[in-house]
Amino acid sequence: MHYPSAPATPAVPLRSLSFHLLDANLLSCRPGTVLPEETTETYTLLINKSGKGQLYSDSKRSLFAGQSAFLFIPGSSFQLERKDGLALEYYRIQFAVTFIDSWATPAAYKEALFPGRSELRVYPSSQLIEMAQQLYSGRSDQDGMPSFENNMRFLKLIGFLLEHNLVTDSKTSSTQAVERTIQYMQDHYTDKITVKWLSVKASLPSGQYSAVFKELTGKKPLDYLTELRIKRAKEWLLQSDESLRDIAERVGFADEYYFNRRFRQTTGMSPRQYALAMRRRVRVRDWAGHEVTIPDQPRRIIFYGETIGDLLSLGIQPIGGDLWKQGRPFNAEKVSSLKPDLIIFDKEDEREYEQISRIAPTLTYNSYGPLEERLLTLGEWFGKEREAQQWLSHHAGNAQRMWQQLQPYIRPGETATVFVHHRGRRLFVMGNIGLTSVLYHPDGFSPVRKVQDVLQADRAYKEITEDCLQEYAGDRIFMLLPGSPVSRKAMEQTIASPLWQSLPAVRNGHVYLVDENEWNCGDAYTIERLLRMLPELIQHTS
Template identity: 30%
Template sequence: MDKHFVQTQKNDALLLAPGAHASIQFISQPEETSTASESALQLDSAAVIVIFFRIYQLGETLPSNDSVSMIPYETRMHITDESRLLDLVESLNSSLKLSSLIEESRLKQQIPLQELLLFLMENIRRNTETSDNIQAVKQTVAYIESHYKENITARQLYSIAGVAKWQYSNLFQSLTGKRPLDYVLDIRLKHAKRLLLHTDDTLAQIAHSVGFKDENYFSRKFKQTEGITPRQFAEASSVTSSSFVKEIPYKRIVAIGYSLGDLLSLGVTPVGADVETIGKRGLYWDAIKEVEDIGLLGEPAKIRELRPDLIVHTGFRQDWVDELTSIAPMVLIDRYEPVYSRIMQLAELLNRKKLADQWIYRHRTASKQMWRTLAKHVDVKQTATVFSVVEGNLYVIGLKGFGVTVYHPDGMQPPPKVKELMQAGIPFQLTRPEYARAYEADIHFILMDNDPRTIRLYKELMQSPYWNSKNTGQIIVSKNKYNFDDPLTMDKLLLEFPQMVLKKSYNQTHFL
């Protein structure tokens, strides 16, 4: 779907947005099953069922763009009850053969479609229902946020949840994006920053009041996480806060696509954004817990309910632009625009130009310093290829996301095939595992999510002769949350990247 790829498997369903166009490619033949002949609807070994329909609001003569309740656009739904799905499709297929001129026949054509949509809604609800264990883990997240000043241990947390230690850690990380004690640290530092900005307390007082055992430990952890000392943070923030006094001219901003991280970096939290797809994959999950999800494409009905006074659109598709502009003023920003230029466009709109100028200067300086420091330990002029595995799909990354930090004038170089992508202006490209050798480089970065299909593909890659021939220093595995190029992620990556390259703490076993 344009530059958006969705890899599906048997019994998957996708609801496409009105006017969307999709091409379908079978990348491998599914396994033959002995029960296929028993299904009500006979299918070839590789087949796709495509159903077109329109939705009309009561009394309207033109189709509506609003989505079917509870079924998000372009999100993969896996159907567990195959026989029920095929029964409904067969029933719908049979009803379409009836005469459309008879009122009774028209009703019979509507009922199977409605039953099919209801079946999809029920399937989504079952798949997204929160288990008792997840609820228990969520309660410990709330416990941390209200007891961060106290001594908190991992044993204490999974005991409160009543969940096995291994299961607790996995569930906690899937909910917050962080390990339990890392999350405790982040909460303490968040409150420490507030005290640094708004009180005259000493570092010792602040450290004690947010749960650190002493001032030295607090300062050490602060610098490891933020890259500067608490005092430097307070001084820089006082300068920054005095450098702009204008209020943001918009109170209720909706972010469509990849502007979410950019807005947050400028101190602006939107009222609506793509929380489920982009939000959960980024580093800023804690900051968007109160943000309403508007879907991957920015669905008009959901946005209208939020009553925004500005819509910032940096999505990969510009669906419903006319309808969205009737809801609120909208600014379109190219998601492939270089990050410094993209941030300045947004900053000028939001009266945050001085703040953006300061970040650009600091980031340029910090980037150069990182590469100069790293060059004392490794050959930073090596070639590097960045692969990203998302829901079992393998992508090669150009000058986008993680690649913006890696392919720095003072840093690593793209191999010939990646350079071709960059010269052609292609930010990333879907590829197949057997083609990975075409992007041969000195170092291979593999960014992953926790999807079972991703883990399965990664294991297959590592068992292939090509990847088996690499030594451990040539493969560095990390998380897809670093594959964004907003200021928040890029600043964090400057701290993490040397650890990846030097300590190799981001290795294969960390993810398996």
């Protein structure tokens, strides 16, 4: 993976700034948990130690994984969610910055230290993690030398970050230098390129260059170059009937015999075998970025996810009975026995994907994505582009007619919010999936500003606390009735609370208690059904 070089940043008055460590903590997010949103009062640095997560900030979503470090200025808001099956561990370092002018007058500094970017990169990342661990271990509640020494360690860490991320005309970090050579390789992969030549171009010793390169890409330089050439060769093999010698020369290989050998090592087949196989199949890129070859007209399809109705709406009938039911673990033995020729899997879990893809070609699918995006994706995968467009056009007409029918019952600009208690007693506001995909329509309800932030961040939901209800509640509230007894009891306690009773939607009688399983499914089939159910609900209670 290539990380583009950071753009040049405006000057930061480092000469006039003083940095002071306030606290350093090691925090964790256990499997199945979502951390509450935080608003920073100080500069806050997050450094990933282990695990993967999603980091939401200012309506943006970023991957928080190995090598990740993010800096937030005072007044910023962010929220972390664990991504894989492991606990997410990270360091949170808080500090203050003081600006001292030429008259020695101090003032709090709250501007961006790295304008235009919050994600930081350093090499080696292990050194940054080690520095963070030293700060955490050296914490002291007492004034004196221990506190002073820890602040000195902190200054060393800040200097390390500045050196690698504050771009100037006179100095470029080793990471940025290697990134430029990666871009060069992508643009000039046909050239004769050696590690020695690349290291000279980056002004680094060969050993250091290769180490930085592998940390950035996960590969050795020449292996990365070979992959670039093989990838382009695959395209030529499918687009032309040129000889292997000509294709080898086009992509930078010295001769066709070496090209043939490296191609077979990479793909498991010869170039010509690959071309014949691919012309009978469809090659696509799935949600997680895997390039997957779909068999020609697959018949035995297994869907493992939450939006089976998407496939059914296009006339695609998966096999496997109840394998796709929500919450059921993937049964590899049963799936293998069904001998599928394609599996569709709606999670971004690489470990589980690796297990599943051993059974049959596997596509990851974003069940939480917009309905139009999902159906067009399925249309591309299965040669049903026309059917997908027809279904979407028909659905758009039905939705418009439904909202026109409801116009006498809805005031212009009315807002709506969907809440649910889930995973025990925890409270969530729904984002871009399920019932909200019907409610938020140009002729329907609008989201309140805080929910709009959730939608702009492309989030399916967001965990909130009850004392935030007023910020998220719209003119109309749809409270989903959970199936879990624990969650149902938490919901009943919420709607009996004085805070809930004070909400305008509650006082105006615009609260709808609807079954979660029936109303909060986001698949195409259920969304069409909601268009028939919603008018009756709104007209009956308005």
